Amino acid sequence: MMAVRKLLFTVLFISLTLNILNASKVVQLPILNRPNSIVISNNQIFITEGINIFVFLIDNFKLITKFGKKGEGPGEFMNEDISLQILPDRILVSNSNKILFFSKNGKYKKETRIPSYVNIVKKISNNYIGFKWDINPKADDFYISYNLYNSNFKKLKELHRGNSVIHKNRSIDIFEIFFYDVVKNKIVIAHRKGFCVDIFDTDGNKLNSITRNIKPIPFSEKDKQDVVSYWASLPYYKGFYESVKKRLNFPKYYPEIYQCRVSSTKIYIITYLTKDNKRECFVYDLDGKYLKRIFLPLKIESPVDHGIFTIYNNKLYQVIENLNDETWELNIYDLK
Numbered sequence: 001m002m003a004v005r006k007l008l009f010t011v012l013f014i015s016l017t018l019n020i021l022n023a024s025k026v027v028q029l030p031i032l033n034r035p036n037s038i039v040i041s042n043n044q045i046f047i048t049e050g051i052n053i054f055v056f057l058i059d060n061f062k063l064i065t066k067f068g069k070k071g072e073g074p075g076e077f078m079n080e081d082i083s084l085q086i087l088p089d090r091i092l093v094s095n096s097n098k099i100l101f102f103s104k105n106g107k108y109k110k111e112t113r114i115p116s117y118v119n120i121v122k123k124i125s126n127n128y129i130g131f132k133w134d135i136n137p138k139a140d141d142f143y144i145s146y147n148l149y150n151s152n153f154k155k156l157k158e159l160h161r162g163n164s165v166i167h168k169n170r171s172i173d174i175f176e177i178f179f180y181d182v183v184k185n186k187i188v189i190a191h192r193k194g195f196c197v198d199i200f201d202t203d204g205n206k207l208n209s210i211t212r213n214i215k216p217i218p219f220s221e222k223d224k225q226d227v228v229s230y231w232a233s234l235p236y237y238k239g240f241y242e243s244v245k246k247r248l249n250f251p252k253y254y255p256e257i258y259q260c261r262v263s264s265t266k267i268y269i270i271t272y273l274t275k276d277n278k279r280e281c282f283v284y285d286l287d288g289k290y291l292k293r294i295f296l297p298l299k300i301e302s303p304v305d306h307g308i309f310t311i312y313n314n315k316l317y318q319v320i321e322n323l324n325d326e327t328w329e330l331n332i333y334d335l336k
Contacts, residue, residue, distance in 0.1 A: 026330070028329055029327070031054065031063065031066075032319070036049055036308065039086055040317060043057065045330075047319065052068040053093070053106065054066050066106070074111060078097065078098075082094065083121075090103055090104065098114055099112050117132045118153055124182045125185060126150070126151055127202065128148070129146065129148055130147060131146050132144070141163055141164070143163060145158050145161040146180050148203075156203075156204060159187065159198070171249050172244055172248050173251070175304065177192045181260075181262045186199055186200065186286055187199070187202075190260045194211075195213070195257055197210040197288075199267075210269065217253060217254040217272050218252070218253055219251050219252060219253055219303075223303050228241065254272040257271060261310060262286075265285065266283055266285060266291065267288075269281065272303070279295060294335060297316065299320050314334065316333040318333075
């Protein structure tokens with residue numbers, strides 16, 4: 001009997017220990033109303049919400065500053081379509097027709113006008129990467145191209161091109177594979193079709209391509225209903241769905257890639273395969289060497305919900321709405 005009790009105690013202890021190691025930390029963020037994105041760099045957390053940018057300390061989650069103002073003047077954002085890149089000494093904010101630079105505490109420094117066709121700009125060395133829509137009427141379809149530009153935004157090189165979700169016949173795909181980022185003077189781009197992620201140097205020379213054979217995951221009728229229900233639950237998406245529902249392309253299979261994230265040392269490529277409510281993720285180093293396969297405890301509401309999350313120092317950070325009290329929380333998980 002003592003041996004059985006000892007064994008039970010040992011099993012219980014191991015179970016509790018594993019639960020502690022894998023438990024998520026939850027941080028209340030009552031200041032948020034409808035966040036859009038999260039970026040973490042140098043022990044600071046940056047969360048965007050419309051035109052507002054919140055900056056928190058990662059150690060105690062204290063709000064350092066909040067900045068952002070709508071307008072067309074210097075230091076102002078023309079619309080809510082903003083994208084952040086945290087540089088070593090400043091913050092780059094990409095907005096319509098311009099990029100703006102702020103200090104780490106949110107003080108406006110300068111801005112540069114960019115061509116209207118260049119979108120979501122990120123800096124790499126003395127160059128920039130951005131994307132543009134190709135709607136050439138002579139082309140067989142609409143495309144998106146990811147390009148390298150010089151400091152004057154003259155195109156230097158096309159890095160990748162893929163089909164747009166909106167097609168020339170006016171049909172619309174429901175899945176958007178859209179990812180590029182800059183880390184340690186390398187450009188990481190996910191292809192818009194297939195499991196392929198390219199790694200480039202500062203001059204746009206391809207260093208490596210990460211590819212895998214992924215077993216197709218069927219997109220079921222239930223999945224379709226989940227998408228429709230999700231869109232119907234949100235005012236913006238409800239209007240979108242009603243206006244374009246006859247033009248939507250519901251696929252036979254899920255895309256090979258769900259999303260990607262990069263940290264200072266790793267590339268995380270996430271698929272649509274789930275197990276125990278977790279998402280499959282393949283991890284590579286920045287040279288494209290395979291490291292391991294893990295499953296991320298992402299909380300996703302719908303097949304077309306991209307969530308608000310990032311990965312930093314082997315931890316997953318996801319901003320989630322607590323529907324019980326209608327507040328936003330930051331969930332943190334250790335990744336093994």
